[in-house]
Amino acid sequence: MKLLPVGAAVLLGLGALSSNPAEAGVESAYYGNTPPYSAGKCQQTQDRGDAQWRPSQGRLVIIGQGYVDIEFFGHFFDMIKEAKITAMPGAEAHIYQGYNGATNNGRGCGAIGSVVVTLRFNQLSGPNNGILHLDNEQIPITLKPRSIISTSWEEEYARSSSSSNATAPAGTFGSTPPITVGGGSGCNPSTSNCSGGGTTTYVMSSPGVTGGGGSQRSTNLLGCAIKHGLTYTRSSSPPTLTMTLPAVRSGAIETCFDERRLEFRQGYWAIMPGEHFVAGSVPTRLNVSANGGLPLRNNTALEPVANDREFQIYGFNLAPDFLKNFVGRKSYTINPDPGGDLTLELVSSPEYGVKALAGPLYPQNVGRLSSAVNVRLTPHNATAANQPFAWKVTASGIAPETCFEQVSGSVTPPAGQATVVVTLTATEREVCVGKSFTVNVYPQALTLSGQDTLFEKEVTFVLPAKQKVLIPDATPTPNVPDSVGANIRRQ
Structure with missing residues (x-):
């Protein structure tokens, strides 16, 4: 054998x-x-x-x-x-x-x-x-059925390493932190009665199988954009994400806007005695309310980007052009269905800027009648209190100081203005007539870049001669004919 x-x-x-x-x-x-x-x-x-x-x-x-x-x-x-x-x-x-x-x-x-x-x-x-x-x-x-107990903004990948790839842990399923509700002490439903008020921390037993590690690419917009100037804060009651966009939004941050998502987490009651497995739930739509609306690239049939026994993470994309061109401060209410409300507050840094700039206008066939040279700016939004605009005059071939009494300064308009006037005062020197000048206007908190940007605008104009208006020194004596004068004398 x-x-x-x-x-x-x-x-x-x-x-x-x-x-x-x-x-x-x-x-x-x-x-x-x-x-x-x-x-x-x-x-x-x-x-x-x-x-x-x-x-x-x-x-x-x-x-x-x-x-x-x-x-x-x-x-x-x-x-x-x-x-x-x-x-x-x-x-x-x-x-x-x-x-x-x-x-x-x-x-x-x-x-x-x-x-x-x-x-x-x-x-x-x-x-x-x-x-x-x-x-x-x-x-x-x-x-x-499975009940949602919390909805919150997700920043998990923002806390990961500076690499754009985050490595999934080679650990145990169900290893996420427990969910906490209310305020008080925790309990373990497998060993005690968890009913009643206060904080209840439900601890789920770890499954018997662990997995090997795998590479998982970060999908979170926050984790990407904070490397390129974006800042954010989170608060609760209601869950609020305040996202501050930088002044410069070209280059690498554009890729973040194009490819990454804002993510939110939905927490559930943990598994209880007599319950054995958890099946995921998928919200079907995001409802958004705000003046003007929040442009979304996708808001229906959202699939989770991460799963756990006690929570799921979902993501949605904002329109990239909206993020690239946003100026101001605005709040939006986002309602996952099902789920609780989320608040997104978008802020630009600075919160105001110049949308358009127009040079001086003079009546046709009349010309410039005053030494005041007015440049008109249109802000992105109606002005708020304490929003000063800085301005600067430059020229080629002549010193701007020769032609204007001031070549830089600032103006702080009252709140609620849709148009702001910057007034330059001409020196009326003959050498300045017909010369070109450029005016840049920008938020005072920014450094002048000399370029046409989201916050800063420039306009170039030619200074015409000031028209002379003759004003008589006295009322002229009427020219009375001799015949009329004789009649007057005879009377």
Whole structure:
């Protein structure tokens, strides 16, 4: 008789464990080990691990509406060919991947087969109880609604490294911080009664499977744009993101506007005793209210950009041209459906600027009648208090000081003005007539760049001669004919 090497005999034995699906029987269920965590390691063998569900617990309970990947362990489960859900209209099941006993033994899960099944609950109608069929295996399942308890702005990637790529942790599913509500002490629903007021911190047990690391590119606008001049603050009640856009918005920051998203997080009640898995939920639309509206590139059928058992992160894109050209301060209310309101406050730095600038105008066939030379500016928005504009006169071929009493200064208009006048005073020297002059007007807080920008404008004009208006010194004596004068004398 020919003896096999010990290693070959072990592998043959492990393979034989997955040879007869008729003997299949589910032993445990864990969150699915799907990309980017494909074929991740088990913390311990599935029969000893902290499984999300075992048959002894009765019905398999899922909360939420969306999809969830579940890995079922059982002898010969890698050979299961069909998965389906019955008695629950709108629910679907699909086989994603099977692992044989040898593979699972190498993963540290035990010498037993498994199958990863994707369960999807879209627009569910009818009963919330059904049967999951894995070939001949029947598992009773229950779907329960999932309630959103918080909606907040997300800045996770803004706290990551300066690299544009953030590496996903090679750690355990469900390792995010617990959700806290209200104010008081925390509790663990697996060991205590969490009802009542105050802060309740729900701690979810870590699933039994961990995954390998994967590269995940940051999608967050904040994390990208803060490297190029943008600043922001967050506050609560209501959740408010104040985003201050820099004066210069060309170059690298344009890529952030084009490619990255503003992201918000929706938190949920953590899984409770008697509940086993969480299926994701997807809001269908963002409703936005503000004067003039907030231009969105996408606001329907949002898919989550990150998932966890206790929260999901969604993102939406603002129109890039809107961000590049925004000047002022404005608040917008954004309402995820479902979800609570978010406030976005956009601020430019500075908060005001010159939208247009017009040179002096003189009546046709009359010309310039005064030494006052008026340049008119149009601000982006009606002026507010304490918004001074600086101005400067330059010329080519002649010193501007020769032709104007002041060549720089500032003007602080009253609030509510749609037009602001900058008045220059000409010296009326003959050498200045017909010369060209350029006036730059810009917010006083900025440094003059000498270019036509979002905040600064310039206008060039030719100074005409001042027209002379003759004003008589006295009223002239009327020219009276002699005949009329004789008649007057005779009277």
